[in-house]
Amino acid sequence: MREISLEEAQATLSxxxxxxxQGRPSIITRHGEPQVVVLGxxxxxxxxxxxxFGRLLLSAPLEPEDLPERNPGAFRPMDV
Structure with a gap:
């Protein structure tokens, strides 16, 4: 994907x-930072x-009994 400055994008919008x-999106930058993507x-x-991913999980056909019970007091030690 090509990067193009805002000034150049204004001049070559068409x-x-x-x-x-045609399937070749562009990233428009302002002050060198990506701001916008132009795609078809x-x-x-x-x-x-x-x-x-969250919507996929929410739409999964799960029943409460399909999920294992959690032990709210059990924590695994962290390796630091």
Whole structure:
């Protein structure tokens, strides 16, 4: 993924959009720090449809008896 300054992005926005649609996203930087990623709508839709690990866990078909009981007083020693 290419990095491009904000000033250069303003001057070449149309080309950046064409690249993003073709599957070549760009990172726009401000003062040398990454700020924004420009990617095509199709890629954004694909990425936004991927569930987070937390959502996958919440959607798992588990019953309370499927999980082991916890011993709240037992801690393992830490190796430091």
């Amino acid at each position: 080309a950046m959009i064409d690249d993003a649609v 709508f199709t890629e954004w839709e694909r990425l936004s449809g991927v569930p987070s």
